Amino acid sequence: MRPGGRWILLAVWVVALAAIGAFVAQRLRVSTDLRSFMPAPTTPDQRLLMEQVGEGPGSRLLLLAIAGKSDEQLAALSQQLATSLRKDERYSQVLNGSFDIGSLDEQLLPYRYLLSPTFDAQPMDAPFLRDQLEQRLEDLSSPAAGLLKGLLPRDPTLEVLKLAERWTPPKSPDVREGVWFSPQNEALLLVQTRAAGFDPDAQGVAIDGIRKAFAALPEHEGATLKLSGPGYFSVVANAQTRGQAEWIGRISTVGFIVLLLLAYRSIGSLLLSALPIASAALAGIAALIVLFPQVHGITLAFGFTLLGVAQEYPIRVLSHRRAGENALQSVRDLWPLLLTAIASACIAYLAFYASGVNGLKQLAVFTITGLLVAGFSTRYLLAHLLPGRVHDVAGMGWLVRARRGVDALPRPRWIPVLVAVVTVLMLVFARGAFWQNDLSALTPLPQDLLREDARLREALGAPDVRYLLVMEAHDEQGVLALSERLQPTVDALVARHAVDAVELPSRYVPSEAVQRMRQQRLPDRAALERALSEAGQGMPFQAGLFAPFIDDVQKARALPPLTEERFAMSPLGQRVSAMLMPRGDHWVGLGTLSGVHDVAALQALAQGGNGAVRLLDLKETAESMVVDYRTRILHALLAATLLLVVAITVALRSVRRAWHVLAPMTLATFLVLAAERVAGVEVSLFHLVALILAAGLGLHYALFFERDTGDAAEQRRTLHATLVCVLSALLVFGMLAWSSIPVLRAIGLTVSLGVAFHFCLSILMAPHARQD
Amino acid sequence: MKMLDQPLVVSGELSWLGGDRLERRVEHPNREVSTIADGEVSQEREGREPRRFSLKRAPQLQILLDSFVAMLGGDATRLEQAFTIQYSGDDARRWTLALTPRDPKLVRTVSRIEIDGAGNEPHCMRMQEADGDLAVDLLGPLAAKMPATPTRDALAALCRGG
Known part of the structure; x- marks a missing residue:
């Protein structure tokens, strides 16, 4: 190409990149909801779990502890913080223990006669009222008088107190100075955010709001505010992952540039070879924007890592330049092999697409688009731009010696057999569980943060997060009726200590049928007045004192039954809507359990319910999801492997040559697995992803080593290119292996080991080069 | 009491269990034992479920506790901390202590307490609640002199005269 044409091409390429960049900058919407990286739920239980995990009241709960001052000052801070947060739109509920009668608002107060079970067994008649009035008289002379x-005038039977007692959480923290306190003298608060628990960005905003509100309190100095809860964890994990990924990324980028400068001694070549990678990244993001409404942050982070493979294409081209030959010619010689490499990497990443997980699908689209763009732009654009005169690496002294050393290595045929046997033995004798099924084991949170959370949870009496009692019926009333029918059985279980406490939705809202029944049992005005005057005979209560009581009872008789919808407006409403929700064509009720001792008894209870009631074990469900997820990925991988064998065999037109490429790759992959197992690593999904990435890299090494050009100089160039690739991969992933974050470490360690094993095995198992 | 046509009369024993603990044992008309201990009030009545509540929810009791414990324990500093004190007495044998709670929140429920006594013995404790209700405790030997249908004036006279 003429020099002028070259500049025009470069300008067009850069302008096109800028245009895509502008499109991306304008349209890219990054989501941070971690759930799109979790497996898609398949069973109803799994769907419920995912809802609970993301939107469930438990996951949106933040636990706050204020410490460092006297009880009195802490209580004042707790009250001020609660007041300020209650005014804020971002929080749907703020509790600090100053829970009292006021939680039933004025308008709902007459509903107490429909909500309280007092009159189910006992009519509101003269003897009952008499007994109550006598008790109240005693109360007035007792310490409880005030x-x-x-x-008294409005509620002589103390229905409000009975309801408050009924609604008090089964285990609640100490109340001092009117607010919750932990045994460690911290004022405790519970804040429910509107944002989903696993959306770190939205949680970050909510947490920021709490900190700001606290800092704005006049007397906050000297007191400390501690936070905990799933939302806080997702923020911490996100920040840590981002922080570590950033500094690791910075160091590896610098190292990578230095490496390439040393290898090719040309700044121009280095800058130009960055173009295919930049194109790949931008095209990948653009494809995501076109195909998906939102792009996940993790897709981008992992995607850029996986695109590291694409860096090989320009590296191969640079290393294989020959003195006096123009770049186009070198690329043409290399292209069939490069195309095979691109195609096989794409096939491997296709397995992610088949996994059915939204995040991994995005990852597949991003990497496959990126690899294709990087490959084709290297072939059809970069080749025209590279400078005509180059430094041929084949002539370098150290490379000649290295190649001679490599060629001189003994390559006995028994090596693959030996490696295979050792791998199998290692896999068989490795101790511990093979698979890591527990998603939480991958959490990057420090242990003391988790311990702190457990302590606060215990102090706040938050219910067991593992089990839920699930009730299903075709409508809201059906669920409530079911919950009412379940209540006596549940009470019996509590009495038998199978479980410490159970909270069913009907504890807050009785079904309409029950409310109507209670309404009908209430006396009319005349009857109540008569009963009351009969009951009050000879008692010192002033005439007309109980008029507000009579009014309330009459109001209660005429009220429309309280529904979840109407209740939702009261401070307790949040609690009810968390326990009672529509789902598709039916309604679901959730019962929370505290202190489960006898799981079998609870399961038996569920079995008695004809399938309408069941005990949901969230931990087991989560694990079953991970297992399903893995099974799907493994199936997809198997299919990808078969496809790969066919593709390589067709491309190389020889089963024997395909064997030379595929055997070292397969062996090395299993060797990595075996080495990690022996080291006590339990294999997680991230290890699988990393193994695929390493296999993709290993396949390239094997492909190029297998290529027999019969030209010693070309063999040296191959070694040079592969060494640069191996070193750059080791640099990037070796750095990741030092990370303290389990996910990053899993990927870093697996890929580094993989790269090393793939490199060694593909050298040792390559066919002998012909001697000069 | 405003809600009632006649005053309520109960009799029993009030004992200081040491520290911040008081026990109130009612014998007549119905048996009832109330204890204030560790910031919690518990109330037990024959044939009923015991009732418990935090002392914070009953400011009157906090005042009762403060004044009683301080007086019985002879803790003048504590008394000073909780109340402004007015002392008046004809002579050393007869005196009246008027206590006004310092805490503005408490004053809203209990406006003042007057304790009448002679020598080392308190005889009578009158708690004036902010809503106009009055609670009178006749202590020691005076308790036996409680009339069947007392009036405020009669009790006041009894307290001063006892």
């Missing part, structure tokens, strides 16, 4: 005096 407490009850205000309630």
Whole structure:
């Protein structure tokens, strides 16, 4: 190409990149909801789990502890913080223990006669009222007088207190100075965010809001605010992952540039070879924007890592330049092999697409688009731009010696057999579980953070997060009726200590049928007045004192039954809507359990419910999801492997040559697995992803080593290119292996080991080069 | 009491169990034992479920506790901390202590307490609640002199005269 044409091509390429860049900058919407990287739920239980994990009340709960001052000051801070957060749109509920009668608002107060079970067994008649009035008289002369005096005219039977007692969480923390306190003298608060728990960005905003509100309190100095809960964890994990990925990325980028400068001694070549990678990244993101409404942050992070493979294409071209030959000619010689490499990497990444997980699908689209763009732009664009005169690496002294050393290595035929036997033995004798099924084991959180969370959870009496009682019926009333039918059995279980406490939705809202039944049992005005005057005979209560009581009972008789919808507006409403929700064509009720001692008894309870009631084990469900997920990935991998064998065999037109490429790759992959197993690593999904990436790299090494050009100089160039690739991969992934974050470490360690094993095995198992 | 046509009369024993603990044992008209201990009030009545509540929810009791414990324990500093004190007495044998809670929140429920006594013995404790209700405790030997249908004036006279 003429020099002028070369500049025009470069300008067009850069302008096109800028245009795609502008499109990306304008349209890219990054989501951070970690759930799109979790397996797609297939069973109803798994769907429920995913909802609970992301949107469930438990996952949106932040636990706050204020410490460092006197009880009195802490209580004041707790009250001020609660007041300020309650005004904020971002929080749907703020509890600090100053829970009292006020939680039933004025308008709902007459509903107490429909919500309380007092009159189910006992009519509101003269003997009952008499007994109640006698008790109230005793109360007035007792220490509780001040407490009850205000309630008396409106509520002589103390229904409000009975409801408050009924609604108090089964285990609640100490109340001092009117607010919750932990045994460690911290004021405790529970804040429910509107944002989903596993959306770190939205949680970050919510947490920021809490910190700002705390910092704005006049007397906050000297007190510390501690946070915990799933939302906080997702923020910490996100920040840590991002922080580590950033500094690791920076160091490896610098190292990578230095490596390439040393290898090719040309700044121009280095800059030009960055173009295919930049094109790959931009094209990949553009494809994601076109195909998906939102692009996941993790897709981008992992995607750029996986695109590291694409860096090989320009490296191969640079290393295989011959003195006096123009770049186009070198690329043409190399292209069939490069195309095979690109195609096989694409096939491997196709396995991600088949996994059915949204995040991994995005990853597949991004990497496959990226690899194709990088490969084709290297072949059809970069080749025209590279400078005509180059430094031929084949003549370098150290490379000649290295190649001679490599060629001189003994390559006995028994090596693959020996490696295979050792791998099998290692896999067989490795101890511990093979698969890591527990998603939480991958959490990057420090242990003391988790311990702190457990301590606060215990202090706040938050319910067991492992089990849920699930009730299903075709409508809201059906669920409530079911929950009411279940109540006596559940009470019996609590009495038998099978479980410490169970909270069913009907504890807050009785079914309409029950409310109507209670309404009908309430006396009319005349009857109540009569009963009350009969009951009050000879008692010192002033005439007309109980008029507000009579009014409330009459109001209760005429009220429309309280529904979840109407209840949702009261402070307790959040709690109810968390326990009762529509799902598609039916409704689901959730019962929370505290202190489960006898799982079998609870399961038996569920079995008695004709399938309408069941015990959901969230941990088991999560694990079953991981197992399903892995099975699908493994199937997809198997299919990809078969496809790969066919593709390589067709491309090389020889089964024997395909064997020379595929055997070292397969052996090395299993060797990595075996080495990690022996080291006690339990294999997680991230290890699988990393193994695929390493296999993709290994396949390239094997392909190029297998290529027999009969030209010693060309063999040296191959070694040079492969060495640069191996070193750059080791640099990037070796750095990741030092990370303290389990996911990054899993990927870094697996790929580094993989690259090393693939390199060694593909050298040792390559066919002998012909001597000069 | 405003809600009632006649005053309520109960009799029993009030004992200081040491520290911040008081026990109130009612014998008549119904048996009832209340204890204040560790910031919690518990109330037990024959044939009923015991009732418990935090002392924080009953400011009157906090005041009762403060004044009683301080007086019985002879802890003048504590009394000073919780109340502004007015002392008046004809002579050393007869005196009246008027206590006004310092805490503005408490004053809203209990406006003042007057304790009448002679020598080392308190005889009578009158708690004036902010809503106009009055609670009078006749202590020691005076308790036996409680009339069947007392009036405020009669009790006041009894307290001063006892």
